[in-house]
Amino acid sequence: MLRSKTVFLALLLVLSAALGAAAQVLTPTKLSSALSQPAAKVGEEIDLIVNATIDDKWHLYATDFDPDLGPTAFTFTFTKSPAYELVGKPKSINSKKKFDDVFKGDITYFEKTGQIRQRIRVLQPGALTVQAAVEYQTCTDIDGRCIPGEETLKFGPLTVSGTAAPATTPSKTPQAGAPTGAVVAPGAPPTSAVVPSSNDSATTASAAVTTPPATTLGTEPASDQATVAPTVPTPTVTQDADPGKDGLLAFAFGAFLFGLGALITPCVFPLIPMTVSFFTSGSDSRPRGILKATVYGLSIIFIYVVVGLLVTVLLGADGLNLISTHWLPNLIFFVVFVAFGLSFLGLFEITLPHGMVNKIDAQADKGGWGGVFFMALTLVLVSFSCTGPIVATILTMAAQGQRLTPIIGMLGFSLAFALPFTLFAIFPAWLKSLPRSGGWLNTVKVVLGFVELMLALKFLSMADLAYHWNLLPRDIYLVLWIALSGLLGFYLLGRFKLSHDSDLPHLSVGRLLMAVLAFSFMTYLIPGLFGAPLPLLAGYLPPQTSRDFTLAATGLPTTAAVAAPNTLCETPRYAEFLELPHGLQGYFDLEQAKRCARAQNKPIFIDFTGHACVNCRKMEATVWSNPQVLKRLREDYVVVALYVDDKADLPTTEHYTSKHDGKLKTTLGKKNADLQLTGFNVNAQPFYVLLDPNAPADLQHTLATPIAYEPDAEAFVRFLDAGLASYRQQAQPVATR
Known part of the structure; x- marks a missing residue:
């Protein structure tokens, strides 16, 4: 009875394994x-x-x-x-x-x-x-x-x-x-x-x-x-794909916050009580004054939305794509943002021609509903020196997205910008709660100036990467950001003043908290000089392709610093454009790995990976970097990384027709993908296999059950140890003969 139960359980295990293998093929x-x-x-x-x-x-x-x-x-x-x-x-x-x-x-x-x-x-x-x-x-x-x-x-x-x-x-x-x-x-x-x-x-x-x-x-x-x-x-x-409503809403909310920020600039904040008093005084009844204030706010929104619409119409989808990818627009934006930043810091003032502003203001003096609209247009023009850089920032960010984003961005910005003028006209008593104008407004402007200079570096970086000028590598980029955020922190603490600043008799709590944020940001950036990925800023920093500062230079331990001497049996194929992480040495061709593994009497660690595989990079960054994992990969295995999506052409003599799908395999990626599929009936990455180099060529004789994504480093160590123990056990009878 016991024997029959054992056989039955064994059959169940075999059946489960077979079903599991078939289930790995995903479409x-x-x-x-x-x-x-x-x-x-x-x-x-x-x-x-x-x-x-x-x-x-x-x-x-x-x-x-x-x-x-x-x-x-x-x-x-x-x-x-x-x-x-x-x-x-x-x-x-x-x-x-x-x-x-x-x-x-x-x-x-x-x-x-x-x-x-x-x-x-x-x-x-x-x-x-x-x-x-x-x-x-x-x-x-x-x-x-x-x-x-x-x-x-x-x-x-x-x-x-x-x-x-x-x-x-x-x-x-x-x-x-x-x-x-x-x-x-x-x-x-x-x-x-x-x-x-x-x-x-x-x-x-x-x-x-x-x-x-x-x-x-x-x-x-x-x-x-x-x-x-x-x-x-x-x-x-046909039904079009979802254009990404969540992204548009998030962008609209960000633009709304920009609009709120524009309200507390020196060009705009003092105008709020002056403008509101126009609608709450005079011969108009209160309901009519409220209606005029509403039309005034809607006119502001209309003007800014038209600006967004013009950007969309004039540039079109191809134009927006050009702005987001071409080096020339990015270089122009860099210059413009530097100019705006220096203007905010007080070096010079950016204003529109006075003649144009005066003509628009004269139309506003005529009164009536047309006068209300021209009052709104006058506000937009008069406040340009403060709002222009903010609006330009939103439109530039919009150029990185869909064709609707300039319109959505301007709608969000103008809604926040117009809202106070309408609300204070309806509830004039709220004006008493507004803080008085003063030196704090210039402080806001200076903070925006530092932010503009930091954003400008992003556009220079994009042009630099496009043409490989190497003017702004990651380290120089970070050094400039660290310097700017540090200077901002010292400015907020009152350690130095700029040309338009008032005396600072004492430090307010709000100013102190802003200084803490500036220094915290600076502290967060510093580890990036030594290789920290800084994931919160990944969208704004150049890639980690080269660094002038490393932990090895400081004498601190690092995985690359303790890399083993060259133990390769032959020069790896494809090493001119492929590499292993953490200073590991290995191959990118399975046959090369097999020859070296036989020569060194080691098992093979196969990494089925891909350039586009997000979890492959996560495994390398969080699991492979573990000292115990790295030690085993370096000392106990011959490592081979097989990229399934690489487009490198195979030599003509290596072209072959797959037995699986009957198609000709002509690239390195197609060959490796076919190896994974025919050998293990799996087509997802990452996928890790421990192989005996003396096993038949069908790849079925693995040393341990292959695994996929495994974020637990200890479990990965157990996987490697199990494969090594199995290899040594199989090799023992051969050694004693």
Whole structure:
């Protein structure tokens, strides 16, 4: 009886392991193809449409960001054909955009649903079917896994009528056959009629072409049915992806806070009681005075929103994208922000031409409802020397986002800016509670000046990184911020005065608290000089690619300082552009690692990783850096990092066709992704394998159960120790023979 129970439990364990292995193949993104119209004439342009359905909590990277950042952008490679030519580059429809702290740059992505369009021009009559190979990547922020995908999509057949036309000049129009996936501004309006292609089966990602979907722990089972198009093409209406309402609301709230800050500047604060008294005195009745004050406030909002609208219309989506990425606008913004900062510090005054202001003020003196509007316009112009830099800051930040952000930013700013004038007109008794004007207003202006100078460095840094000038590396950037925040702290303590400052007989509690914040910020920055990542400021600092200051230079212990001498058996392939963290030495090619491991009689530590893998970087930063983990990796294992998303081309002699999906593997990333999938039926990273170098080439003979993301350093140590013990146990009989 006991024996039968043991056999039964063993069978259960084997079955559970098999199910668990199958469940590792994830297909979070399902793609389908469509045409924007079922028929066209020769010379006409149509859209090839890729619709994506993305699992909850996952995101698909779009086309419109710098592919060199790290994540794999959605890329097409079209089959060459004289029947059509490409027009422009792929466009992601309403993709979301954010700054990624890991990759130190702006990325775009889809959640839940997404759509990418490629326009073509048809050149020959007949039935046209376009074929394209696509590559993409889907990741989740829940546990950091990233899944690479590649498929072949077919668009059509498209009925083309007319007579053949010559193709346009290749220099102007991309030809079919080249990979496309360039940076373009999102948000192009989609064509409403979408005709599904006759082959519109949602071909799954290459990581699961031959494997039926299965459930994993804590997830819902994926559908095992491909999305089959109807026999008769039926037009449907596309739905754009969510444009990111949460981001717009957060930006609007930030702009609102900027508006409140503008109210306590020397150019604006004294005008509040003067303006309010105009509406609460005179021959107008109280209700009419309140109505005029409301119109006054709405006029302020209208003026600023028009400014935001003009920025959007004049620049457009491409212009906003240019501002956020090109070196020249960023260099101009740097100069402008330095000028604004020095103006706030009192070096000079920025004002609009007096003639223009006087003409607007004369219109306000005429009275009536038109006069109320021109009063609001006069306030906007008179306060420009203080509000101009703040408005410019908001519009510059808006240029990093969507086309609506300049309008939303100006709406939030103007709402806060106009609110006091209206409220104090309705409740004039509140004016008594306002503090009196005085030297504290200039203090606010000086604080804003220091902030403007610190923000200016961000724009210089972006231009510096774009052209590799190396004028502002991370250390110099931090030194300047430390100096500016320190000077601000000493200024608030009254240790020095500027030209427009009043005498400071005593230190107020508010001023003291602001000084504490300035010195606290300065103290937080200092460890960054010695390699601290400073995650709270990741979006504003240059990447940690080089540092003049290191812990090693100070004599303090650091993982890089205790790196072992060179123990490699041969020069690693791909070491010119790939490296291991913490001074570790190892390989990026499995066969090299195997040869060295056999020579040194060590097991292999395989790190299936990716440039776009967030949790891979977290593991390296928090777990691999543990002294016990690092010691074992350095001394007990031969380490090999296999990047599954690297685009480096393999030598032609190393190209091969995968037994798993039947596709030709031509890049380092595709080879490594295929190794992981065929060897372990897993397509997510990070994934760690301990391998006996003398085991068969099928990778199935592991020394311990492979693990994925494991933030517990002690558990990772136990994993490494278990693999080492298993290797030594297997090697013992060989040694005693």
